[in-house]
Ligand SMILES: Nc1nc2c(c(=O)[nH]1)N(C=O)[C@@H](CNc1ccc(C(=O)N[C@@H](CCC(=O)O)C(=O)O)cc1)CN2
């Protein structure tokens with residue numbers, strides 16, 4: 159038992175009580191604390207916006223999505239070459255397109271052929287950060303969480319230096335709305351060094367704001383078929 163009569167943790171060595179609430183001035187404003195009612199409102203709003211944006215995206219003609227995918231791949235090729243001085247041998251994570259997301263698979267192939275390590279994100283544990291496994295044109299994909307095709311468990315795991323994050327919605331200040339699992343935020347919160355994160359989506363998915371919450375991580379860049387915002 160601890161010598162402190164107020165300490166019922168049974169542990170030794172604390173110089174302060176485990177809960178510091180008594181030492182914090184009652185008028186202290188914690189900028190990271192969230193009003194739970196407001197957080198609930200934001201989550202409800204996001205749910206409705208995700209449904210609207212996903213339906214709008216699927217309603218885009220296939221030819222429009224294809225043209226946008228080509229334009230985004232062109233932008234990305236230029237960004238990788240001109241702005242990031244990315245050299246072959248470096249690790250880039252992409253994504254296998256689902257639900258009308260821009261299809262960057264031709265660019266994945268091109269990057270692989272140019273000597274990049276191309277990887278794909280995998281939900282190996284629910285509510286945990288994503289992991290990334292190497293993809294090549296020979297990779298025999300298996301079905302992962304949500305039925306998303308992913309490299310098999312024996313594919314090498316890598317740490318991407320650049321991570322493409324597909325988005326459902328985006329705002330000009332660099333925030334992204336995904337499918338609501340929080341996977342990219344959890345991943346960017348723990349990966350060190352943090353990858354250069356590039357959001358990928360359609361120009362029409364722009365929102366004035368996503369009402370950023372403390373867990374939302376701003377992306378380094380957002381690319382749409384219309385170019386840099
Ligand atoms: N093509 C592609 N691959 C990707 C992603 C992506 O956005 N696009 N991801 C990007 O992160 C990861 C998968 N993201 C997922 C996000 C949500 C759920 C999911 O089960 N969502 C629940 C709702 C969750 C909630 O509302 O709390 C559901 O729809 O039932 C699954 C996977 C990894 N691979």
Ligand SMILES: Nc1ncnc2c1ncn2[C@@H]1O[C@H](COP(=O)(O)OP(=O)(O)OP(=O)(O)O)[C@@H](O)[C@H]1O
Nearest residue numbers: 334335336337338339340341342343344347373374
């Ligand atoms: N770093 C984190 N640690 C723990 N939980 C987190 C973290 N980041 C996000 N979450 C949780 O994930 C949930 C969904 O977050 P959010 O609305 O930002 O999803 P999203 O960015 O649209 O999803 P995704 O990244 O999977 O596409 C939130 O309820 C949040 O609490």
